[in-house]
Amino acid sequence: MNENILHITNGSCVKLAEIPVLAYDAFRATTLELLGDKARHCASYFAYPCNDDLKLMMCIADDSAHDILVYACEVEKGARLASAAADCLALERFEREIYENWGLEFEGHPWYKPVRNFFPDKYKFFEMEGEELHEVGVGPVHAGVIEPGHFRFICNGEDVLHLEIQLGWQHRGVEKLMLEKKRLIERVLLAEGIAGDTSVSHSTAFATVWESLCGYTPSEEVLWARTLAAELERMANHTGDLGAICGDVAYQLGAAVFGRLRTPIVNFSQRWCGNRLGKGNVRPAYAPYSFTEELKQQLLKDLAAYERDFLEMCDKIQHFPSVLSRLDRTGVVSTEQAESIGAVGMAAKCAGVCRDTRASHPYGLYSSLDVQPVVKTTGDVLARTELRIDEVKQSLAIVRKLLENMPAFDGKMQSAGTPEAESFAIALTEGWRGEICHCAITDADGELAAYKIKDPSFHNWMALALAVRGNEISDFPICNKSFNLSYCGHDL
Amino acid sequence: MISLLLILFSALFFNGIIGRVKSISAGRKGPGIMQPVFDVCRLFRKGTVYSEVTGPVFKMAPAVYLASVLIACLCVPFGSKGGLISFNGDFVFFAYALALGKFFCIIGALDTGSSFEGMGASREATYSMLAEPAFFLILGSLALMSGHTSFQEIFANLHPSSPMSWALAVCAAYVFLVLAMVENSRMPVDDPKTHLELTMIHEVMVLDNSGIDLGLIFVTGYLKFAMYAALIADLFIGSLPIAIGIPVFLGVQVACAVVIGLNESFTARFRMNHNPQFIFTLACIALLSIFGVMLMSGKLV
Numbered sequence: 179m180n181e182n183i184l185h186i187t188n189g190s191c192v193k194l195a196e197i198p199v200l201a202y203d204a205f206r207a208t209t210l211e212l213l214g215d216k217a218r219h220c221a222s223y224f225a226y227p228c229n230d231d232l233k234l235m236m237c238i239a240d241d242s243a244h245d246i247l248v249y250a251c252e253v254e255k256g257a258r259l260a261s262a263a264a265d266c267l268a269l270e271r272f273e274r275e276i277y278e279n280w281g282l283e284f285e286g287h288p289w290y291k292p293v294r295n296f297f298p299d300k301y302k303f304f305e306m307e308g309e310e311l312h313e314v315g316v317g318p319v320h321a322g323v324i325e326p327g328h329f330r331f332i333c334n335g336e337d338v339l340h341l342e343i344q345l346g347w348q349h350r351g352v353e354k355l356m357l358e359k360k361r362l363i364e365r366v367l368l369a370e371g372i373a374g375d376t377s378v379s380h381s382t383a384f385a386t387v388w389e390s391l392c393g394y395t396p397s398e399e400v401l402w403a404r405t406l407a408a409e410l411e412r413m414a415n416h417t418g419d420l421g422a423i424c425g426d427v428a429y430q431l432g433a434a435v436f437g438r439l440r441t442p443i444v445n446f447s448q449r450w451c452g453n454r455l456g457k458g459n460v461r462p463a464y465a466p467y468s469f470t471e472e473l474k475q476q477l478l479k480d481l482a483a484y485e486r487d488f489l490e491m492c493d494k495i496q497h498f499p500s501v502l503s504r505l506d507r508t509g510v511v512s513t514e515q516a517e518s519i520g521a522v523g524m525a526a527k528c529a530g531v532c533r534d535t536r537a538s539h540p541y542g543l544y545s546s547l548d549v550q551p552v553v554k555t556t557g558d559v560l561a562r563t564e565l566r567i568d569e570v571k572q573s574l575a576i577v578r579k580l581l582e583n584m585p586a587f588d589g590k591m592q593s594a595g596t597p598e599a600e601s602f603a604i605a606l607t608e609g610w611r612g613e614i615c616h617c618a619i620t621d622a623d624g625e626l627a628a629y630k631i632k633d634p635s636f637h638n639w640m641a642l643a644l645a646v647r648g649n650e651i652s653d654f655p656i657c658n659k660s661f662n663l664s665y666c667g668h669d670l
Numbered sequence: 671m672i673s674l675l676l677i678l679f680s681a682l683f684f685n686g687i688i689g690r691v692k693s694i695s696a697g698r699k700g701p702g703i704m705q706p707v708f709d710v711c712r713l714f715r716k717g718t719v720y721s722e723v724t725g726p727v728f729k730m731a732p733a734v735y736l737a738s739v740l741i742a743c744l745c746v747p748f749g750s751k752g753g754l755i756s757f758n759g760d761f762v763f764f765a766y767a768l769a770l771g772k773f774f775c776i777i778g779a780l781d782t783g784s785s786f787e788g789m790g791a792s793r794e795a796t797y798s799m800l801a802e803p804a805f806f807l808i809l810g811s812l813a814l815m816s817g818h819t820s821f822q823e824i825f826a827n828l829h830p831s832s833p834m835s836w837a838l839a840v841c842a843a844y845v846f847l848v849l850a851m852v853e854n855s856r857m858p859v860d861d862p863k864t865h866l867e868l869t870m871i872h873e874v875m876v877l878d879n880s881g882i883d884l885g886l887i888f889v890t891g892y893l894k895f896a897m898y899a900a901l902i903a904d905l906f907i908g909s910l911p912i913a914i915g916i917p918v919f920l921g922v923q924v925a926c927a928v929v930i931g932l933n934e935s936f937t938a939r940f941r942m943n944h945n946p947q948f949i950f951t952l953a954c955i956a957l958l959s960i961f962g963v964m965l966m967s968g969k970l971v
Contacts, residue, residue, distance in 0.1 A: 312785060312788075313785065314785045314786070314789065314868070315785065316867065316868065320865075321865040321866070321867060322865040322866070336942060336943070424938075426864070426866065426869075427938040427939060428857055428861035428863065428864065428934070428938055428939040429937070429938035430692060430695070430696050430863075430934065430935045430936070431695070431696065431935060431936055433696075434696035434697060434698065438697070498938070500858070500937045500938040500939075500940075501938045503938075503940070503941060503944070504938055504939075504940075504941055508941075650941070650942050650943060651789070651868050652868055652869040652941075652942040653869075653941065653942070654868050655864075655866035655868055655869055
């Protein structure tokens, strides 16, 4: 059956006609068979309207063969289909999303819990019966400056038996706006705003999709600038998270030092492109901000100062009993759990699942950089903390390597041209949280007919819900912070 | 009388000093030493918001809480000069005056019916309960050592002259200091700075209090710190003249605040289920000191 499937590489564009269309039964069987292999996971699965009907599009990333398997299925509106999620948990949220957006029913789906369209007065939360059990509801309005999300715990005393996470409070309709807004700059700005802390990686995914739709190959320095910006983004966010983890265990020294160390990195971004989060730094077809020799010297100086303090502080928290006792064996995600929910990025790598787009589906300059993914096996908060530390060290090496081969920038504005008609393009990028997937489909006039965004948090929120089971409720904040998933990236 | 005035005076600065130590060790500019007092003044100028589901207990609780700690402060002597309330066995009265305040604080929290506050109340009740044996055992050993049963007489006859009374004074100082940290829900048992309700103990219990009520609860916290530090100072003042006693008293207050501040700067807080063990170590130390005193005074063998 595999000959019926189209194999493409990351960042490529194909004509819609080349994508095989299967009958739903074959589509479902193929999906289940493909996902039976642990090297594959579902990168994106979505529906879009096509000639009065709906077309399901499945994109499965194969990490060992370094390609993406794409196939489709045409179904009528309002059809009732057999659920694949009943046999493969990783598809559960994708099917819920399709049901919510297009009304397709999946028979045998475990639970049609709302993904984004959540109405508190109509919804009944999961309940458990028991004399000793009590419920604690947290959010959507929180005490700190964090995004809205509702967490409902069912506890036995201090122990959490079950956590239900309800998101959707930040739904802005980004995918719809992508189609409505016709100017390229508007679309780039939308991509940057999908998740503000991941704006470089999301806008890189958008730019890659757009360039491949237009058949444009960006020049070396454009890819160089994107790679550098993405690694700086990773360093800044990981450092900030390490500070927040220290803050959550009330280790003031760590919180103060890591909090301070994030600043020079984001300030460098400000110096380079005028925005601390790297907004405006990635545009389709060209690099709007040249990287000069002066910037290079500044960055090398900043990194030297950063590295010294960073390594000292990391050494401290990795050997400090009172911090370790909070992190060790807290919020464990097992390898089986991570595989079954199709976790990506940090949530997968902390539990022994090697899933890093930079290595498995290299894009930009990563194919020449030979990134070896950092993988931890214990799946606890400590694993996610050490993963961040090691990834920052890795990013430092990558950034230094990039700076050695700095290309010349001409600073000229370029245009990618216009998208080809009836095409499909896909781009995977490794944001600091994990794999980001953008898919675009054009119609007969070369206009966008569908745009699908998938943030790593879409897979990984389930990992958090599983991680806190059996933990103390007072350890939830530290578990949550160790994942630091995106609310707006999920809610779109 | 003099002890009460000194406690009230130290309470003004105690939390401010902790805050200064923390911000200096974090390399921050930080708030001034009087910030806690300004906070309370600000709260006193504000109105109070009551949830519709709360009853009179909730409104009463902060006042009773403050009153109980004030009454307990009246029992604290200044070395050999007695407190305003002084009688044989007054330390039992002291402990249960504090417990009464805590009891009202807990039922006030339960009165809100919020799951957060219930959670906080249950934690606070558990830790207070675990801390109680330590207090009585250490005062028992002090009473045994001095042969008296009121604060004033205990401290008057305990002036550290022998190595044994020094050892006991150090043990008692440690137990009182950690008790102050537990009773005030400070690190390493609770984190007063966190914004995460699920990990809080004391703060989550007073989430629904606002305005003047919250101000009263803050004042009570400051007083409690100064009161425990006064007990520690008493261990060393004994029958020293006032002119030396007052600097010693204030020195001990500052030292306690600095130690608490340093502890909060350079350690992480405990995982919640390690707290009972930690609090029990206090009772163990107290138990060891009581055995030590019994052995030395020949009461055991």
